[in-house]
Amino acid sequence: MDCVFCRIVKSKEPAYVVYEDEYVIAILDKYPISRGHTLVMPKKHYRDITEIPSDELCRVIKVTKAVAMAVLKALNVPGVRIIQNNGAEAGQVIFHIHFHVIPMKGHIMGRHYLTEEEGREVSELLAKAVKEVLSNMG
Template sequence: MSDCVFCEIVADAESAHRLYEDDRTLAVLDDAPAATGHALVVPKAHHETLTDMPGDLASAVFWTVQRVAAGIEDALDPDGVSVVQSNGAAAGQEIGHAHVHVVPRHGDDDVTVSWPDDGEVDAETARRLRDAL
């Protein structure tokens, strides 16, 4: 897809700091990092969201996420690592190619990943989700 920056990076038509690559996935440093070492893991094939990917590709992506998180822990010794994946603009997805953020965290950093406690827990929602699954 020629208008997709991640497809351009995969094709080596756009530069990026490549960290890891296999036949199905690519990990690069984020060009607007929330913290030093903030990485992105993308499927090489263009899929807009996690739920658009076949299951075996989603598994491959998250295997790479696990590998990158371990590499961040070994190389940068952070206090923790946040793993964030968003589907759709309402969830914060800015690029229409599925990707996972792997962000080194330190106790005193300014990175925030939080949710307000304003959802509902109820049997009807659980039933609807079970039915969908």
């Protein structure tokens, strides 16, 4: 199977990691819609929401919530959009279930390529904030 997210999980592809534990990884989107656009996914490969077991989905959504809270705080944005697409017709491009956590501050201008400078800066900022949020969530 040639899945870019599986390659990232196995450290065969670079990514800016915001959070990682035994089951879940959160990375910055390579082509973000806005600064801090983060993808949260299980480390194990599941095509979409219909394949992932409920207990594993719960782990992923807990981290998704923590990332959303961290984005709001660390990036000082007034809103966050959470999107999860299932199937090509729904806009799914990479067929490994993942949640988009997109910071919202006014109008979306469109995607851009994540630069190394932005990747380092934002991933460090969010990694610290996610860790803090998760420690407070219990």
